[in-house]
Amino acid sequence: MAAKSILPDFRITPTIDQVGIEERVARFTTRSIKKESKMQGLKMILNMIDLTTLEGKDTEGKVKQMCYKAVHMHDVIPDLPTVAAVCVYPSMVKTAKESLIGSGVKVASVSTAFPSGQSTHEIKILDTKFALENGADEIDMVISRGEFLKGNYNFVFDEIAAIKDVCGKARLKVIFETGELSTLDNVRKASDIAMYAGADFIKTSTGKISPAATMPVTLVMLEAIRDYYYATNRMVGMKPAGGISTSKLAMQYLVMLRETLGGAWLSNEWFRFGASSLANDVLMQIAKQTTGVYQSSDYFSKD
Amino acid sequence: MSKKKEITKAKLDFKTDWAYASAPEDSGHISLKKQYDLFINGEFVKPNSKKYFATYNPATDQKIAEVAEADEKDVDKAVKAARKAFEKWSKLSGKERGKYIFRIARLMQERAREFAVIETMDGGKSIRESRDIDVPLAANHFFYNAGWADKLEYAFPNRNPKPLGVVGQIIPWNFPLLMAAWKIAPALAAGNTVVLKPAETTSLTALKLAELIRDSGLPNGVVNIVTGAGKTGAAIVNHPDINKIAFTGSTDVGKLIQRSISGTNKKLTLELGGKAANIIFADAAIDQAVEGVVNGIFFNQGHVCCAGSRLFVQESVADIVIRKLKDRMETLIVGDPMDKNTDIGAINSKEQLLKINEYIKIGKNEGAEIYQSSCAIPSKGNFCRPTLFLNASQSHRIVQEEIFGPVLTVQTFRTIEEVIEKANNIPYGLSAGVWTDKGSKIFNLTNKLRAGVVWANTYNKFDPASPFGGYKESGFGREGGLHGLMPYLNL
Amino acid sequence: MSRLEIQKTYKIFIGGQFPRTESGRYYPLKNKKNEVIANMCLSSRKDFRNAVVAARSAFGGWSEKSAFNRSQILYRIAEMLEGRKEQFIAELLLQGISAAAAKEEVTLSIDRLVYYAGWCDKYQALFSSVNPVASSHFNFSVPEPTGVVAIISSEESSLLGLVTSIAPVIAGGNTCVVLASESKPLCAITFSEVLNTSDLSAGVVNILTGNSAELHSHFSSHMDVNSLLYYRKNKNEIKTIKENAALNVKRVHIYDKIILNSEKAQSPYFIFDNQEIKTTWHPVENIGSSKGGY
Structure with missing residues (x-):
């Protein structure tokens, strides 16, 4: 990683003004997306979703159904894109992989003792290896928030770098669990640490802690990605996860993405929504756009 | 990190395939007349000269309406109306005065979208700003100052605050409605009556405000709105029965006004240019x-x-x-x-x-x-x-x-x-x-x-509670907040 | 044979120095018996210019002194005046004022200085505000001194008029150039000596003697003067002053109706007249509030 030769001092990452961030976010939310740009946006959102199930009660049956949905979003409407990936626990990777053969939909696995990350280094490595051996295309790891808040930034950095080494070609998403980081300054710091340690994506949340993804948090991370890109010429992806369940909100994220990082990031190679119920809302909106009438959720499969 | 000199050739591209389709604000619900008269003593009256000038939409160069041009006689009529109204208005209890101003605030909130659309058509500012900033802030200024009307004794203890009389107010074209509110609201709260002239390129929202004021039941003559260009403004500045001039605009014109009234006892506040x-x-x-x-x-x-x-x-x-x-x-x-x-x-x-x-x-x-x-x-x-x-x-x-x-x-x-x-x-x-x-x-x-x-760590924030105004050649006097009342009172 | 009395030379007061007018001009001050009491400097436009330079260079230091410190210095001026009371009474008598009136003028002047000494660190609280803006910002307004103030002080009064005009201006952190009474100028220059021995920084107060008809247009047209106070009644001068003030948007206050020995001649509002209100905004973060955190 070329970037490592110019490692910054993570104790002095750029500061963030929270009120300024909120004002900027408010501007994004006033954009009015209508007509053809709305349709185009909705399809893009659909294609950026990491359809997710991360529950203790997950079974192969549940995962198989979700994987079918991932590829057949709503067959009544032709030419719909698939989602980007499904996101499951390591134990479900094998099932998901088999269900998605030939679909182009990727399998992402959470890892490193998700969601708390409270385990040993060895177990986290094993956890990741297990997911990869079962066919995971992408790894969603969690950082050690305790160590981070203690100021043990080297620990956090080394852990990410170690997992990235294990990942090889598989893309690594690094989850900060921003709901536990307390300040936007910390979100920025975590972003810088993760990117310089080799993250391919940075991701807000596990979905297990509230607040999960918010627009201000995501904006801070997008701006970190932008600065990192200018400093290293390497693109890093962004994944807000949890709490984004309506297409209106997702569209505002898309506006924010477009106006912060520009066109190069406007695909599922560089941007994902970690969500479970968002997909159906997007489908309902697309159906409304094509049929002209408001929809009922009874007509959309809940998997 | 972001503080270091950059070494890469990275470049962001904002010309994206996905762009925003046009999303025009609906203007079907607004009502505009073809011709606007002067608002004097509670009614719309024809100008003495019978002259009207056109106001254009700067985004399309299309004519929107015609607006009356007030001359010295019209201004005199407005000042007389204001003088007459002052007798009763200044003696009205602060509580009652305040209620009138509150009512104006509410009416403006109710008609907010119409004001925003007209502001944008006539002045060229984006609908996002007129909708989210100009109009709500204007209403808030009335709401804020309304509450002061019966509390002036608390604002200036020991000073026995009294209104000045008839105030002449001249406002610029950059925030037509908002500036009208900045000027009228504290003047009324303090018990003065008003002759206001909007800028000649942006008269319409002030005239819509006149309609609103008429609908509010504010006593006739308390607010008079005369339209026209520099000559009309000069007629206000030079009218002998005006007690105070409040001007927002360029430093050049501000200086001209300061000079013009040098032989009089007129009070003056100026909010002029800047280069921040x-x-x-x-x-x-x-x-x-x-x-x-x-x-x-x-x-x-x-x-x-x-x-x-x-x-x-x-x-x-x-x-x-x-x-x-x-x-x-x-x-x-x-x-x-x-x-x-x-x-x-x-x-x-x-x-x-x-x-x-x-x-x-x-x-x-x-x-x-x-x-x-x-x-x-x-x-x-x-x-x-x-x-x-x-x-x-x-x-x-x-x-x-x-x-x-x-x-x-x-x-x-x-x-x-x-x-x-x-x-x-x-x-x-x-x-x-x-x-x-x-x-x-x-x-x-x-x-x-x-x-x-x-x-x-912020910029261009405005609030009715926050005093605004300049040092040096940017003028004197404050608008907004407690300090914004002072220029409208004898203390 | 009696001893030959040493006569005092009255000069002007600029930047903590006592120069003669650069013009070399003077005017004889006579008593009622038409005897020359003193030759007073007939200050020129250039003297005024020099005084403004002195006042401008003193402004930074004086306005940044702590309010408490300014208060102590004003009180010190009162103390020094009290100590030289008899001299001022004698000068007032010399200028044709009755003994009782002379005594009253000096004591009132001392008390007025004490009054404003007390205000130095209090008017800010009176004229400041914390403004409850609707957005997530901390917003407050405070008075700050306007800058260099030119004063044409009362013609009728030798000392009280001078003190009444100077005290609120310097209490508020401004510096000033004052034109003293032309017909009763003696106390002004002696008061300069009081100022000069009262820990007041050089240039904070500058005092000229001379003729308002000659100087008022220069006082009002100077581009580095921020504010002008006029304590006389001449309508033409008032008009010219207001006209010229427009050159650089000077603040002008005409106190032609002031009654110097009344209580109404002193108030914090005279301080406020030479203050600018500055409003500062700063964002306030919401941490763990009902807004749902960040």
Whole structure:
């Protein structure tokens, strides 16, 4: 990683003004997306979703159904894109992989003792290896928030770098669990640490802690990605996860993405929504756009 | 990190396949007459001269309506009406006065969208701004000042505050309705009566306000609105039975007014031009600072007296700030003011566009390096791309003179002493901005900047509770807050 | 033979120095018996210019002194005046004022200085505000001194008029250039000596003697003067002053109706007249509030 030769001092990452961030976010939310740009946006959102199930009660049956949905979003409407990936626990990777053969939909696995990350280094490595051996295309790891808040930034950095080494070609998403980081300054710091340690994506949340993804948090991370890109010429992806369940909100994220990082990031190679119920809302909106009438959720499969 | 010099050739591309389709605000529900008369003594009356002038939509060059031109006789009629109304209005209890003003506030909130649409049609500002800023703030000013009407004794204990009488108020074209509210609301709360003249390019919302005032049941003659250009303004300034002039506009005209009333006992408040410094230190939250710079200069097409038109960047972060600023400018949408996605609307008039373009030419000739965003602009109407002048010098005219358009000069500095000196090295003193993460530096800066409003880690924020007004040639007197009442009272 | 009395030379007061007018001009001050009491400097436009330079260079230091410190210095001026009371009474008598009136004028002047000494660190609280804006910002307004104030003080009064005009201006952190009474100028120059021995920094107060008809247009047209106070009644001068003030948007206050020995001649509002209100905004973060955190 070329970037490592110019490692910054993570104790002095750029500061963030929270009120300024909120004002900027408010501007994004006033954009009015209508007509053809709305349709185009909705399809893009659909294609950026990491359809997710991360529950203790997950079974192969549940995962198989979700994987079918991932590829057949709503067959009544032709030419719909698939989602980007499904996101499951390591134990479900094998099932998901088999269900998605030939679909182009990727399998992402959470890892490193998700969601708390409270385990040993060895177990986290094993956890990741297990997911990869079962066919995971992408790894969603969690950082050690305790160590981070203690100021043990080297620990956090080394852990990410170690997992990235294990990942090889598989893309690594690094989850900060921003709901536990307390300040936007910390979100920025975590972003810088993760990117310089080799993250391919940075991701807000596990979905297990509230607040999960918010627009201000995501904006801070997008701006970190932008600065990192200018400093290293390497693109890093962004994944807000949890709490984004309506297409209106997702569209505002898309506006924010477009106006912060520009066109190069406007695909599922560089941007994902970690969500479970968002997909159906997007489908309902697309159906409304094509049929002209408001929809009922009874007509959309809940998997 | 972001503080280091950049070494890569990375570049962001904001020309995306996915763009925003036009999203025009609906203007079907507004009612506009073809011709507007003068609002004197509670009714609309024909002008003495029978003359009318056209008001245009600066985004399309289309005529919207005709507006009456008031001459000296009309102004005299308005002043007489105001004088007569003053007798009762000033004796009305503060509680009752306040209720009238509250009622105006409520009516304005109810008709907010109509006001916003007309403001945008007549003045060229984006509907986003007139809808989210101008109109709500205008209503809030009435609401805020209404509450003062029966509490003046608490505001100025021991002073027995009394109204001045008839006040003549002359307002500019950059915030037509908002300025009318800034002027009328405190004047009424203090017990004065009003003769107000809006700017000739933007009379319509003031005339809609006149309709609203009529509907509110405010006693006849308490507020009179006369339209016209400079001659009408002069008639107000020179009318012998006016007790106070409140003017917002250019420093040149302000000086003219100050001179004209020198032989009288008229009181005066002036809110004039500015050339504010917006200062970014290396330790600032850079992305938010850049956003503040954008709001500081491109808000309302830069037609803002307190616009942060001189950017000072500490040298160690200059490259990064300028790069971020350019990126941000690429995402600004210039065009149809009625489109909800438009960030920068139309320049208010042909005349103003010519003036801005003249300054852009001057800046190039002076050797500053020009940068303009690559956005498309409409072929019709008055539009100007957001513009930067890099490597500007303190002695450049574009740095010293108020341009009143979307044009920002950028200078770098090394030390805090240097930037304070440069920031204050101007005859104006309306506002300033400072961006730093260090509290003690903020207080040091705000103490030393000779300006009436200092935005620290923010910019272009306005509130009815917050006093606004300048030092030096930016005028005197304050508008807003408790201090905003003082110019309308004998204390 | 009785001893030959040493006569005092009255000069002007600029930047803590006592120069003669650069013009070399003077005017004889006579008593009622038409005897020359003193030759007073007939100050010129250039003297005024020099005084403004002195006042401007003193402004930074004086305005940044702590309010408490300014208070102590004003009180010190009162103390020094009290100590030289008899001299001022004698000068007032010399200028044709009754003994009782002379005594009253000096004591009132001392008390007025004490009054404003007390205000130095209090008017800010009176005229400041914390403004409850609707957005997430901390917003406050404070008074700050306007800058260099030119004063054409009362013609009728030698000392009280001078003190009444100077005290609120310097209490508020401004510096000033004052034109003393032309017909009763003696106390002004002696008061300069009081100022000069009261820990007041050089240039904070500058005092000229001379003729308002000659100087008022220069006082009002100077581009580095921020504010002008006029304590006389001449309508033409008032008009010219207001006209010229427009050159640089000077603040002008005409106190032609002031009654110097009344209580109404002193109030914090005279301080406020030479203050600018500065409003500062700063964002306030919401941490863990009902807004749902960040």
